[in-house]
Amino acid sequence: MKRWTQSFWDWIEERTGISRVVRGLLTEYYVPANLNVWYTMGSILLVCFVIQIITGILLLVYYVPQTSKAFESVKFITSTVPFGWFIRRMHAMTANLFVFVLFLHMLSTLFMGSYKKPREVQWITGLLLFALVLVEALSGYLLPWSQLSYWATTVATNSVGSIPLIGEKLVVWLRGTPKVSQYTLGRFFAMHVSFIPFTILVVIGIHLLFMRLTGISAPPGTDKSKVPKVPFYPHMVMKDLASIFVFLAVLMLLIFHYPQFAFPHDALIPANPLETPLHIKPEWYFLANYQTLKLVPNEFLGILVQLLAGLFLFFLPFIDRSPERRPLKRPLFTTLATLGVLAYIALAIWGHFS
Amino acid sequence: MTRRGFLQKLIGVITGLSGLGFLGTVIGYLAPRREKGGRKILLSGDGSPIPAEKLKEVPYLVGLGIDGEPTIVVRYEGEMRAFSAVCTHLGCLVKWLPNKGEFFCPCHAGRFDANGVNIAGPPPSPLRRYRVYVTKDGLLGLEEIPT
Numbered sequence: 001m002k003r004w005t006q007s008f009w010d011w012i013e014e015r016t017g018i019s020r021v022v023r024g025l026l027t028e029y030y031v032p033a034n035l036n037v038w039y040t041m042g043s044i045l046l047v048c049f050v051i052q053i054i055t056g057i058l059l060l061v062y063y064v065p066q067t068s069k070a071f072e073s074v075k076f077i078t079s080t081v082p083f084g085w086f087i088r089r090m091h092a093m094t095a096n097l098f099v100f101v102l103f104l105h106m107l108s109t110l111f112m113g114s115y116k117k118p119r120e121v122q123w124i125t126g127l128l129l130f131a132l133v134l135v136e137a138l139s140g141y142l143l144p145w146s147q148l149s150y151w152a153t154t155v156a157t158n159s160v161g162s163i164p165l166i167g168e169k170l171v172v173w174l175r176g177t178p179k180v181s182q183y184t185l186g187r188f189f190a191m192h193v194s195f196i197p198f199t200i201l202v203v204i205g206i207h208l209l210f211m212r213l214t215g216i217s218a219p220p221g222t223d224k225s226k227v228p229k230v231p232f233y234p235h236m237v238m239k240d241l242a243s244i245f246v247f248l249a250v251l252m253l254l255i256f257h258y259p260q261f262a263f264p265h266d267a268l269i270p271a272n273p274l275e276t277p278l279h280i281k282p283e284w285y286f287l288a289n290y291q292t293l294k295l296v297p298n299e300f301l302g303i304l305v306q307l308l309a310g311l312f313l314f315f316l317p318f319i320d321r322s323p324e325r326r327p328l329k330r331p332l333f334t335t336l337a338t339l340g341v342l343a344y345i346a347l348a349i350w351g352h353f354s
Numbered sequence: 355m356t357r358r359g360f361l362q363k364l365i366g367v368i369t370g371l372s373g374l375g376f377l378g379t380v381i382g383y384l385a386p387r388r389e390k391g392g393r394k395i396l397l398s399g400d401g402s403p404i405p406a407e408k409l410k411e412v413p414y415l416v417g418l419g420i421d422g423e424p425t426i427v428v429r430y431e432g433e434m435r436a437f438s439a440v441c442t443h444l445g446c447l448v449k450w451l452p453n454k455g456e457f458f459c460p461c462h463a464g465r466f467d468a469n470g471v472n473i474a475g476p477p478p479s480p481l482r483r484y485r486v487y488v489t490k491d492g493l494l495g496l497e498e499i500p501t
Contacts, residue, residue: 154444178388274398275416276449294476298476
């Protein structure tokens with residue numbers, strides 16, 4: 001067997017020189033030896049993406065994107081198809097953890113100042129990925145056609161309506177009809193299973209390409225040129241694997257012991273376009289936005305505040321140009337960022353209990 | 355202009371026009387659909403008419419009204435009142451609180467008085483009101499009120 005695989009490898013090698021590419025990607029690609037656990041978040045996110053693609057394809061085998069059949073098909077997957085419950089829970093739970101780890105990845109980048117020159121493109125593509133993952137999560141939300149799906153989508157698509165002049169038209173374009181309907185389900189289904197995942201894949205490619213071109217940043221306070229270097233494989237791969245297995249353990253814990261985290265009560269009731277459930281709440285990662293919309297008296301202003309916060313983050317590398325990356329050496333930024341994170345968490349908690 | 359330059363420009367124009375043509379096709383394909391039913395009576399979710407008698411059994415009714423608009427009909431101070439049930443904030447459906455004589459939106463806690471006027475929370479404008487009457491068949495008829 002070994003001989004056969006070796007001959008096959010030699011055959012490829014003779015024609016392409018592939019081992020040089022593999023060496024360049026793994027054993028002859030050197031990274032700073034002092035990379036900490038925060039540098040493994042990207043690998044966990046890649047694992048999340050792969051899990052979502054695999055479980056998503058499996059769910060597609062039985063899912064029917066029709067308002068009269070969607071809920072029943074999801075119920076069929078969960079209760080009749082062997083291991084269907086596991087695949088669905090894995091898809092839904094990984095979506096939640098995907099967003100959570102993305103938050104961690106962005107926060108570590110923010111506080112370690114890794115968004116600064118020459119890594120502006122990674123920061124911008126990272127933010128774009130964050131937005132795409134949220135759109136992916138939101139579009140997937142509608143597919144089971146539950147009460148939660150229906151009303152979360154109604155509110156989310158209606159938010160666009162506050163854009164002056166074109167808002168109302170945009171809402172109808174997004175939905176395909178004035179109200180959330182079969183046309184909305186069709187659009188969201190196409191977005192969720194093809195357009196957004198492919199876009200995410202392309203942006204991940206750009207993100208990783210620029211990471212390789214600029215090199216991984218060393219932790220703040222250390223001079224990258226003086227830090228000893230180690231090959232990406234096996235050193236960094238082992239660190240990545242350790243984090244990935246911890247992540248998988250948490251994922252399994254949630255899937256087996258806390259499934260209700262991804263499936264609140266309203267997610268288990270078929271959509272009723274004539275009744276908005278009482279105390280309906282969005283997913284935890286939209287709670288801060290939800291509470292902001294509740295607090296700000298003007299709908300357009302509520303959306304604008306959030307848009308401005310997003311734009312500020314987008315242009316951050318061009319606003320904060322100082323090369324200093326140590327958090328304690330840039331007290332103004334660290335204080336503002338910490339307050340921002342605390343405000344976000346406070347709004348989310350308030351939204352949950354309000 | 356050289357022949358090469360002319361050909362380059364020509365290829366650019368042809369490619370651009372093809373792209374625009376394709377974009378137009380995509381936009382046409384995705385164009386939203388307007389569902390104008392022209393119905394003037396309150397229908398239930400499955401499309402069957404709701405008898406006016408039913409309003410004696412429950413404090414309020416929600417059904418599909420003119421052009422499929424979710425519509426709420428309540429009995430208040432001896433008269434029937436009909437409004438669009440769609441909250442003017444972000445589109446959730448309001449509920450009628452008979453004890454308070456108010457409409458309440460469960461999504462962002464918006465409140466409207468018995469005339470549909472926004473009185474608290476984030477809704478920016480009143481609920482759209484309809485004239486409601488009992489048809490000769492005992493159904494709930496609806497009419498737009500010109501603004």
